Amino acid sequence: MGTILHIDMNSYFASVEQQANPRLRGKPIGVTGGDRLKRTVLSTASIEAKRLGVKTGMSLWEAKRVCPNLIIVCSDHEKYLSVTKRFLNIFKDYTPYLEVFSIDECFLELPSLTGPATRQPHDYPTTLTRVGPHHGAPRLVSPASFPGVDVAKQIKARLKAELGPHITCSIGISYNKLIAKLAGSLKKPDGLVVIPDEETALKVLDEASLDDVCGIGSRIKRRLFQMGIRDFKDLRKVPKECLMASFKSYGKVLYNMARGTDYTPVIPFYEKQEIKSVGHRHTLEEDTFNPESIRQTLLKLCELVAQRLRSKNLMGKTIHCWYRSSALGGVFYGEGMQQTLTHLSCDGLEIFQHSWQIFQNIWQGEKIRMIGVAVSNLFPNKPINLSWLPEEKKRNIILQTLDTVNNKYGDFTLQRGILLKSEVVRRKPNPFLSDRRFKI
DNA sequence: TCTGGGGTCCTAGGACCC
């Protein structure tokens, strides 16, 4: 493996908004996940907001309490995606080995300058797709001459010149993905940190918290704590067999993590696997017992899922429906079930019929807070229209018309009759509908 | 007054076929 760069855009959604709108610059802003002000969280907080104690993932209510002057901006995924495509095109100038990790993060592998080339460069497509946001912690000094530092500096300069000075990134450079990502998290915003070797990596790990490393979340951290393991120094003392007994195959990953070892390759975007599932979930404006309102929401979600499947030319076989209720003493309780069909589908009404059946099977009658549906077991949709039956042909024409109109004018511009009067669940804003409650 | 929404991967256990 050559040198790995991890590039993470700082407060990405908020920075894009500030770059686009001068009135937002230098101010604490929070980007919400959708076009709603109740029962939602911040997908991103601007650097100014973070300085005032606002964190990504905070509920809007809490963020407002911490920072009463917080400006709320409705997220605009397409805008962020278009900026992502632009910065990925810059990165591509430096290496074809570019792994898109999320909408604001990626790994670059620069071939080793010394040893033999381990990979053969080959052609790759020029169009990029893919998408999700993030942040981090403090310090460390970097050797200026380390391979990759020049590239990192050039990338930073080009981002400022080509995307605008308000969009910055933190870059971590190291010998594998795990440590490069850790390095990148050490200085934000606009950081550049090198962890040149394993010896340095161990020093950094020894000062890090267990969940500073990608792959250790709250649950694993808690379990490690219960085992008396409080940091990476402790973790390194635990024999591999012991970790494997507790964490199965993941024990080996933890064992390696503690040593700064990570063998996972940089997977270039053009080798990325296909989509595995397509789903939507929605938290209702208020918890409800009302089956009709749940039914309407579920139907809309199914229509959105089906629409996305069709836009990706996919059909699915397995339908997963789940819900969450907050009925039990404020503690979230969830239930879900999946069902595999004997055939493939990308029809929202059909997906809904199965989802609704699943829901009715699992619902105990408690108040519903959130409901979701996902379709997996995906296969490419056949490009030829196989519908010999007039009825099926008619259905296909309806679905195509729905997609054409809704893609152009916004979700639910055209909708099934039974969807009228229900709560709004929208992926793409519809400018012709008046219930878009706020914009900035 | 109250923690959204989009995904991924892994494991265990059961059914079923050969």
Added chain:
DNA sequence: TCTGGGGTCCTAGGACCC
């Protein structure tokens, strides 16, 4: 009549990521 083993598919549940 009793029984094994390999392989695949499905479901539930848990954990992680941004």
